[in-house]
Amino acid sequence: MIHVLIVDDDAMVADLNRQYVNRVDGFCCCGVATSLAEAGNVLNAPARQVDLILLDVYMQRENGLSLLPVIRATGRDTDVIMITSASDAATIQTAMHYGVVDYLIKPFQFPRFEEALNGWREKKVLMASHQYHDQADVDRLLRGGAPGLADNRRLPKGLTPQTLRTLCLWIDAHPGTEFSTDDLAHAVNISRVSCRKYLIWLAQVNILHTSIHYGATGRPVYRYRLRSEQVALLRQYCHQE
16 A cells, blocks of 8 residues: 655645545555645654655645655655645756656646556556666666647547547637536536536646635536637637548
C-alpha cells in the first residue's frame, strides 16, 4: 500500500483529496497536516511511512513551497505532487526546481487526480525494475505521462467526433455561459455520464474553464465555461465529422 500525506489547511478540500486518494487502487491516506510544522512532525516520526505528499501552496500565513527544501534536505525518498490554485509562473518554476512529480491546478476532477497518482507509481516501478536503463526507459521517465507535454487533442477511446460536435455546437452558441454537466446533458439530450466524459476531456485540453462549487451537502459541483481565447479551436470540433 502506498501511503499519502495531505498537506492542506482547508478542511473541505483536504477531505475531498482524502476521498480521491482512497478511490485509487493501491493508495491510502495516512494523514492530513494543516500546517507545515505538523507535516514536518509526521515526516520526522520514525513509525510513520510517507511515500507521497499532496501539497498546497496557499496556507494560513505559510507558503507550502517552504516545505520542499526541507524534504530534500532530509534525503527522504518522498515525492511531492502540488495541488493548489497557484498558477503563476514563478511558483510553478520553484516547484519544478525542487523536483515535484506533478502539478495540479485547482479545480480539477478525479480523472486528472487519478492520472497523477498512477503516473507517479508507474515511474517508481520502472525506476526500481532495473539497475541500469536504456534510452527508451529514460525517455519514459522524463517525458511519459507528463501532462501538457504531449498533444492531447486526439479523442480518448470511447468518445466520438459526432457527439463532441453536438456538444461543441451548443457551447459555441452560448459564449460566456457557465453551465454544469446536468445543464448541458439536458440541453443536448444525452446521458449525464456520457456528457461528463466529454466535459472532462474539453477541460483537460484547456478549451473549457472549470470552477468548483460546494452545495449544502458539501459535495462538489463542477461548472464550465468556454475560454474566450479557445473559440477558434472549439469551432474546429464544431465542423469535424
